[in-house]
Amino acid sequence: MKRTSGIIEIMNWNNLDSTNQLEEIKQTSNVDPVLIFKHSTRCPISSMSLSRLERKWADTNIQAYFLDLISYRDVSNAVEREFGVLHQSPQALLIKGGKVVHHSSHSGIDFDEISSIANDSQTV
Numbered sequence: 001m002k003r004t005s006g007i008i009e010i011m012n013w014n015n016l017d018s019t020n021q022l023e024e025i026k027q028t029s030n031v032d033p034v035l036i037f038k039h040s041t042r043c044p045i046s047s048m049s050l051s052r053l054e055r056k057w058a059d060t061n062i063q064a065y066f067l068d069l070i071s072y073r074d075v076s077n078a079v080e081r082e083f084g085v086l087h088q089s090p091q092a093l094l095i096k097g098g099k100v101v102h103h104s105s106h107s108g109i110d111f112d113e114i115s116s117i118a119n120d121s122q123t124v
Helices: 021-028 044-056 073-083 111-118
Strands: 002-005 008-012 034-039 063-068 091-096 099-105
Touching: 021 034, 021 063, 021 073, 034 044, 034 073, 044 111, 063 073, 073 091, 091 111, 099 111
Parallel strands: 034 063
Antiparallel strands: 002 008, 034 091, 091 099
16 A cells, blocks of 8 residues: 655555464565554544654665554454564554564654664664
């Protein structure tokens, strides 16, 4: 899903809509960092966090997955079980080497911090 603001491309999201994708995400994270953004379409704080993340998004090797919590609650539950991070909304999980190396929620979701951790070779 490519989101745009006017004529400016913001991000190229991969939709996370199936529990079957979790193994693919873990495998991908062995090569490139993966970000899962858990979004509630009913929550203004979630919309604000998404907007802040997208505005700061820059050219990066991070593979971004967008999870609509309202439509795919079962997938959100599977993410919680698979990665061992208690569910929050909104929430960002950064995965490297098949494991969560960083997670944040609400106004704590910050692209600069996510990018710094994603590009830190010591963090695996």
